[in-house]
Amino acid sequence: MNDPLLRNALAEVQTDVDSRFDSLLPVPDDARARLYQAMRHAAIGGGKRLRPLLVHATARLFDVSREAAGRVAVALEAIHVYSLIHDDLPAMDDDDLRHGKATVHKAYDEATAVLAGDCLHALAFEVLADPATHPDPFVRAELVADLARASGPAGMAGGQAMDLAADGGSFDLGTVTRLQQMKTGALIAAAVEAGAILGRVAEDGRRSLRGYAHDLGLAFQIVDDLMDVEGDEELAGKKLRKDGEQGKETFVSLLGIERARAQSRLLVDQAIDHLRHYGREADLLRAIARYVIERDR
Template identity: 50%
Template sequence: MDRQMADIFTARLDATAGQVVTLLKSLLSGSPLEGEIVRPDELMAAMRHGVLNGGKRLRPFLVIETARLLGAPDAAAARVAAALECIHCYSLVHDDLPAMDDDDLRRGQPTVHVAFDEATAILAGDALLTLAFDILSAPETELPAETRLRLVNQLARAAGVGGMVGGQSLDLRAERVAPDEAGIVELQAMKTGALLRYACAAGAVAAGADDQVLARMTRFGEIVGLAFQLADDLLDVTSDAATLGKAAGKDAGRGKATWVSLHGVAAARQRLEQLVEEASELLEPFGSEAEILRQTAGFIASRER
C-alpha cells in the first residue's frame, strides 16, 4: 500500500468509524422506543461500555464499503452496519466473562463484567443481541421489507448455532480436545469468519445485487475472515497486552492449537499474503471502484492490533 493510498484508506476507515459510533450512540439512547416501557440506566450504561469503547469498526466498514461499491442507500447500509456491530460487541461482552475466556481487559479498558458485574454483563449482551434485530427489522432501515427479512435471517444464521455461537462452543471444546487442522479452520470460520462474511454479503443484499455478485462478495468476506483470524493468531504470539489492548499469549497459555502453532510464524505470514492476493482477485471485476475494499484486505492481514 503506497503512502497516498494508505492515507486515503485510513481517513475512510476513521470517518466510517465515527459515522457508526454516532449512529450507535443514538441507538443506545436512554429514551424508550415505541413498544418499550423503560430503558434501565445501569443496563444502558453497561451496553454503552461494551459498544462505545473504541475499536476499528471493521465489520461495519465492510458492510458500508460493500454497499457503497454496489449502490445501496448510505443511510440504510449504516443501520445494517450498526446492527452487525451490536452483534459483534455482544459477543465480546459474553466472551470476556469468567465462564468463557475470562478476560479483564478489552480495547485497553475494563471488560463489562469487571466495570459492572457478571449478571449485568450477561444482560447487556442479551440486550445488544436483541437490539441488532430490532435495528434491522425496523422501518427506519429504509430497504424493501423482503430485503430486511433476508438480512435478519442471514444474520441469525451467521451469529447463531451454525455460525459465531457454534464457533465459540467449538473453541471451548478445543481447550479440552485439540482439533486437527481442518477442525481449526472450521472453528475459526464460524467464531470469527461468520460475521465478516456476513458483513460483505449484507452490503450486497442491501444493494439488491444478483446471485453472482452476492456469491463473489460472500467469498471475499470468507477470505478476509480467514485473514483476520490468522493475523489475530499471529498477534497473540508476537505482540503484547499493551499493544493489543487485551491479554496476549492466551492461546499458548491454554495449550490451544491454532494454525500458527501448527505451521509457524513464517508460514502464517506467507499464507496471509496468499489470502490477500485471492481477495484482490475476487474484486477484479469492479476495477478501481473496489480499491478501498482491496486495501481493507491488506490492512486486515497486516494489522498490528
C-alpha cells in the first residue's frame, strides 16, 4: 500500500471503528460479561475495515458529517463481523483462526458465538435507527432498508447458503458470479450505497456508484480466490486452500489463475471508469479499487 491517501484514510478508519466498538460494547457487571467480551474479541482490532472505508470514501464525495459516516460505518462492520462469527462455526465453515486470533467459538464457546453474532446483528440496526446517526428519519429508514436487504436471504446470508449448497462443485461461472455477488458483493455495495444515502444522492447519481461497487465487489472476490490458492496462511491470518480441498468451484478453478487475474484487473479499470464524472474527491475510491488487486502480490 504505497498510496499515502489510502494509507492515512485506512489508519484513521481502523482507529475510528475500534473506538466506536469500544464505546458501543462496554462489558456489563452481570452474567452477560462473557457475551460482551466475545463481541469485543471479534469486533475490535481485526480486519481490513474495507466496508467502513467505503462508507467514508463515498460519503466524502458529498457533504456528509464524519460522525454520521462513522456511525454508519461501524453498523456495516457489525454486520460483517457477525457474519464472520457465524460462518466460522463448526456447523458452517469450521474455522479456528480469524485475523490471526482464535475464532469466537474457539476462544469462548459455540453458544456464545451464536449469541454474539446475533447481538452484533441487532446492534447494527439499533445504531442506524438512532437519531444520533442522522437527524432525518427518512435517511435512517433508508439506511436500515439498504443494510437489511444486503445482509438477508437476497444478499449475504443467501449467498452463504448457496455456498454451503455448493460443496462438491457443479456450479458454473454464472452461478459462482451470482453467489459471490450475494455473499460478499451485496455488503460492499451496501457500504457504497450507504454513503450515497447519507449524501442524499438522487437515483440518477447513484447509478455510477453502483457500477463502481458492483465491479469492485467482483474484483475483490476474484482476488480473494487467487489469494486462497497462492497466499501465505501466516500473512492471511486464516486457513487457506479450503475451497480446493472441498472441491468447491471458484473463479480460479473455473477461469484458471491467469484469466482470473486478468479479469480482476479489467474489473478494477471498469470500477474506476464509473467514477469519471467525479474529480479529486473520488481519489480515495479509486485508490481502494487499485488496492484490491495490489493485495494479490
